[in-house]
Amino acid sequence: MIKSMTGFGRGEYADENRKFTVEIKSVNHRYLDVNIKMPKKLNFFESSIRTLLKEYTQRGKIDIYIT
Template sequence: MIRSMTGFARIERQYAFGRLSWEMRSVNHRYLDFSLRLAEEFRPLEADIRECLGQYLSRGKIEASLRFFAAAGSAGSGLELNLP
């Protein structure tokens, strides 16, 4: 299997409350240079997301973004975190 530090990936998922779009780009870099952009609704989870991704990344310049698009007609974001 060929392993490269240069790559691009995007995944989108549609839910009743809206659409989530996760995008990552990486290029060769001697050390780990990680940049993370999050939708406002996910900012409280930034430390957890960084820790999770850090388990899989060791070097490279990585740009990651998570965007949220609320469903039309939904009141507010309709997204509730940490529910049992």
């Protein structure tokens, strides 16, 4: 399990009808602080994303941008 990290990642997925871009930035932080920005149509994914992040991280400030 990753305990703390500083980094940046970006990924893209595209098919015939849509394109998704996900950017993740993280810096060292004493506690786990997750901030997720995404279109309102995708808000139902937020709890799943937070649960998945908690499996892999224990601490850090993590910003996720989904477009």
